[in-house]
Amino acid sequence: MPISFKLNGESVSTNAPPETPLLWVIREGLKLTGTKFGCGAGLCGACMVHLDDQRTFSCQTPVSAVEGREVTTIEGLSSDSSHPVQKAWLAESVPQCGYCQSGQIMSAVDLLNRNPNPSREEIIGHMSTNICRCGTYPRIVQAIERAAREG
């Protein structure tokens, strides 16, 4: 029995075994590779997507859990990088290797969706789920503050 859900607004379905992590269905089944594999254990945030209106570690979400629900990935944030968080990310030249940045952006968008004017402490607390090994943390903070200001 295929599992059906909405991915970036489009209806999709998969025959993957129900316990398969959503991450692998998105990346290798549906070929949207912006969502990354980092740890497979919900420890690094590279796989962060939005499930309905809530950020979620897609590596920790069995695909069966998203039946009938709405999944948004980095590719669904905007069609032209016009989301305020994406614009702020470029303006602050945040990415280095870039591998974690889809997850960072999805976490940041989740924060601003529920708290449009976060304090620095709130930003740091919220973003502690996401590891950036290149150490772009200072610029991530600046970019989120910019997005809040200019959003």
Add this chain to the structure above:
Amino acid sequence: MTKTIRSHSELPQFTRRQVMVGAAGLTFAFAGCQNAADTSPDGTTFSSKEMSPWVTIGADGSVTIMSPAVEMGQGSRTSLPLILAEELDADWDKVHIAQAPPIESIYGNPGFGGMMYTAGSFAVFAYYTPLRIFGAQVRQVLLQNVARHWQVPVGELSTEPNTVVHTPTNRRIDYGTISSFAEVPEIAPEVSEATLKDPGEFRLIGKDVMRVELPQKIDGSAQYSIDVQLPGMIYGAVLRTPVFGGTPESVDKSKALEVDGVLAIEILPYGVGVLGETPWAAFEGKKALSVGWSIEGPGDTFNSRQGIEAFAKDARTRSRLTKAWEETGDVQSALNDAARTYEGEFRSDYAYHAQMEPLNAVASVSSDGKTCEIWCGTQAQGVAVAATADALGISPAQVKLNDMLLGGGFGRRGPRDQDFVIDAVLLSDRVKRPVKVMWTREDDLRNGRFHPMSASFVRAGVNADGQVTAWHHRKASDLATKSQDPVRYEAAGQTDFISMAGTEIKTYAIANKLSEQVAQHSGMRTIALRGIGYVHNKFVTEVLLDEIALGEGIDPVEYRLSLLNGQPRAKKVVEKAADMSNWGNTPDGHGLGVAYIDYKSQLAAVADVTVNSRSGAIKVHNIWVAIDCGIAVQPDNVIAQQMGCTVYGLGLALSESISMNQGIVEQTNFHNYIVPRMPDAPNIEIEIVHTSIPPTGAGQMATPLIAPAISNAVAAATGVRLRHMPMTPERVLSALNA
């Protein structure tokens, strides 16, 4: 502006009339110009003029420049073509960047003996002058062609971006138009360094442009090897021997083969591969394997907690087991004659790169097994091709490399055997289908190759005035260079530069110096990590030096400045970092600590810490870094790199530790290998001290500063010396209670 980034396979092939011209130690292929009617052997008509394999100028004025380094976040894909574009006077908006094919005779890094190897902050440093000369040669060819075309003296011509101007008449012609009639000489024009632009004339160098691949890194479209999708591709996972050198002795495949989607189990020389229709099937199949290993060698009994004690004993008591890394004067006599001596034992644990993209590669071996295409994120393109060819017993010419963006490198992707590429190559060869092999994070740790564990014993002597007269550093560690790359180890005269670099005292005025390695043979896999030996070695130097300063009753900043007399670049960064930190005005309960390094680039840092005496936790509040890296080609990126280095150095300083028992790595994922997260990052301020000397490197520079600055700050706050990296709360508590 969004730049297109072309793969080299989309560009015309350079098969004819290539004239090799030697320049500044780098060999350029200065290809013959193609006539517009020229066709390639396959009948394709060229639409553009190839000025050389480095540069192609299209009739539309597009300027395609090869980038010989790989991009792993350090910005070389932008900086290197930009250097060439500067002297060519190309319009940056019209520049396209192509990843150079793995032809080391043309694109090799002169700093690595012509190897295409992206590491060691060597890209801008070593390519800077050759690329400038090359850009100037191409510009000269354009000028000569216009002079001939217009029948004017070449001396009356000048350039503006993408345009040649006849100065007396202000007549103008763009590079694209020139390419329609240009002829490229057999021999490249002579261009000397003296005729290159004065830094005051730079239009691109020193001005920040957006890194070319950034737009792809905010919308999910950036392509790493893990993202490659091919028709008919299947997935592989490899259970590797837990100890280097082991082989699978008994393999029970039955449970793995029962996993839904598992296609095949393949025995490899060093492990067992599971092939699946999906990654999940391959991972689950790997979990279900039961393998007995045959392991011979020192590694299988190695315990790092006991090992570090043995290393430390050797560092204290043995000597001259390998040749000296640095020897000046007579250190033994100077120690004997010293008014006072200081000594210390320093330790560092193994450390793990933790690049965010777990190692992976895609390979597609042809059905006859005679050709192979690979997609990987390697730091050494030529080596990846050679390792693939070796594994298949084919010629390197039959291997096609697609070098992808790297989701972090930090040294892990540069070993001679390219372990993570060969997994995919061997499995694809078995099934003759495209295979993507991904390591899980657990694999990435279990199969990690690490910054070497080290123990150092250092003795220093000072004269009656408190000046250092003798410095003897003896370091015990595995031979990381030999483990990473036996070819380079031999080429360097069996010198372990990865471990030893930074034990030398380059800039401080010390007359008698000896640094030497006591080689260890633990059987562990060791390799370069961001900052290489400097990370441990400057921890040693800068912490002991701090102790001497305080022992002699001299302020640590003043003491360093006195040892740096006659070294204006060095003094300037120390003074700058001290200024930035408001040195001398320590907030109550805090400690400030300084460190300086000469890493070609000159850097100094001050850390501001408090120590929780109950938990032993060190809280780093501020880190100020001053860097003089010569000309900063992309200043904002130099700052970004130092911020990144600071965070990386923070993890190595405080929390990152790999341990082994029975040769097996004990850490498994980010819950027990602790890297810095956002709340751990202090306020970081970076300042560039601008000088006009050629660039001396930026990518890893600040990393080794952080641990000694923190250790010195802790000493200032508590009076306690921390000499073991990482400085974990347990180690801090034990030092506080000692």
